[in-house]
Amino acid sequence: MCEREFHDEFYERDAERIFSSPLYGRLLERHARFLLEVTPHAAVARVLSVGCGDGRREVALAPQVRAIVGTDLSPVAIDKAAQRAQAAGVTNAQFLVGDGVPERHAPFDAIWCLGVLHHLPAQEMAALLQAARRALAPGGCFVSMDPNAGRFVGAFKPLVRRAYGRFHSPDERELHPRAVMAAIAAAGFVPIGVRYTDAFISPLAWLYPQLPERPAAALARLDELVLRVPPLARFASGFAVVATAL
Numbered sequence: 593m594c595e596r597e598f599h600d601e602f603y604e605r606d607a608e609r610i611f612s613s614p615l616y617g618r619l620l621e622r623h624a625r626f627l628l629e630v631t632p633h634a635a636v637a638r639v640l641s642v643g644c645g646d647g648r649r650e651v652a653l654a655p656q657v658r659a660i661v662g663t664d665l666s667p668v669a670i671d672k673a674a675q676r677a678q679a680a681g682v683t684n685a686q687f688l689v690g691d692g693v694p695e696r697h698a699p700f701d702a703i704w705c706l707g708v709l710h711h712l713p714a715q716e717m718a719a720l721l722q723a724a725r726r727a728l729a730p731g732g733c734f735v736s737m738d739p740n741a742g743r744f745v746g747a748f749k750p751l752v753r754r755a756y757g758r759f760h761s762p763d764e765r766e767l768h769p770r771a772v773m774a775a776i777a778a779a780g781f782v783p784i785g786v787r788y789t790d791a792f793i794s795p796l797a798w799l800y801p802q803l804p805e806r807p808a809a810a811l812a813r814l815d816e817l818v819l820r821v822p823p824l825a826r827f828a829s830g831f832a833v834v835a836t837a838l
Contacts, residue, residue, distance in 0.1 A: 595691075595711060598761040599645075599666035606759070607646055607669075613801035614808035619793055622812075623737070624653055626789065627704060630834050631657075631733050637701035640693065640727065642720070643708035647673025647687055654685040661700075665691035692720055698727035703734050709772060710738040711764045721779035728837040734781055737789060737832040741766035744827040745792050759798050769831050781835035788828035791818035795829055 610616055628634045636658050641650050644662030646669050654660050654677070662685065664670050673687040688694055693703070703724045709717050724734060743766065769786045777783050793815045796803070803811075819825050 595761055595763060596665045596667075599664070600668040602759070603646055603666055603669045603672060607672075610759075610798055610801045611646070611648060613797060613803065614805040615793055615803050615811065616797040616801065618808060618812040619790060619797055620649055620652070622816075623649060623706070623789065626787065626832065627653065627735065628656055630735060630787075631702045632731070633701070638699075640697070640700040640703045640724075642693060642703065642705045642724070644673060644687065645669050645707075647676050647685070649706075650685055650687075651676050651680050651682050654682045657684075657702075659684045660686070661694065661697055662687045663690045663692070663694060665689070693723040693727050695723060695727050699729040699732070700727055701729055701732050703728055703732070704737075705735065706737040708738075709736050709775075710767050711761065713763075714775075717775055718779065721776060721781070725780045725837060730837055732837045734776065734835045734837065735832055736772060736776065737830065738772065739766040739794075740788070740828055740831045741768045742827055743829045745795050745829050769833065772831075772833050776833055776835050780837070782838055784834045784836060787832045787834065788819055788825040789830040789832050791815045791824070791828045793829075 631637055631639070634657055639657050639660040641660060641662045644650050644664050647662055650660050650662045650673065662673055664673070667689050670687045670689045677685045677687065705720070705724065712720060728734060746766065773783045773786065793811055796811065819828060
């Protein structure tokens with residue numbers, strides 16, 4: 593199954609159940625705060641979100657930015673994103689089917705590449721990063737977000753192999769933060785640093801979307817505490833790299 597077919601099926605079958613769960617909601621709120629924090633002058637920024645999925649993050653953040661363009665390789669996801677924006681009355685968000693950077697819509701003040709790089713082989717990753725660099729205005733911000741190859745929860749992967757296979761496409765894998773930093777630098781960006789985005793709640797949100805609100809809130813608080821301990825944060829489940837274009 594190719595990536596597009598995999599994600600079309602996922603957004604038809606599983607996405608709403610997982611992404612509307614209390615635990616995933618906590619994770620999305622955290623991501624939104626982080627993105628606004630690292631995007632300079634977010635209120636007047638034109639943002640490109642590569643790999644926007646069904647657009648729930650982009651629709652939530654649209655009122656906080658000047659305009660946002662979301663792209664995804666899944667036509668099913670983009671259709672759902674457009675419906676979500678219309679239902680929310682959001683008029684400054686546009687959603688396009690595509691697996692790369694729509695350079696005809698450039699320049700952008702910020703490019704968010706969230707959960708995308710770990711689906712790409714090295715050559716395609718380099719091409720995407722180079723296209724992002726061309727599309728980013730001078731002084732603009734680039735953010736990637738991916739699963740961490742050194743994450744502690746990876747030790748439990750054999751125990752949930754069946755569920756892991758259901759929610760992971762054939763080509764994806766975890767990435768090493770230093771390798772992503774190097775790839776981003778090679779594309780012409782100036783990396784600012786690595787931020788660890790969650791210690792363990794992202795895989796839990798995928799595996800246990802039925803978790804009620806109260807334990808979800810408790811786990812999210814514990815997750816944040818773990819991230820505040822640097823020796824533990826290095827083994828976090830997810831990480832982001834923030835860079836700028838000179």
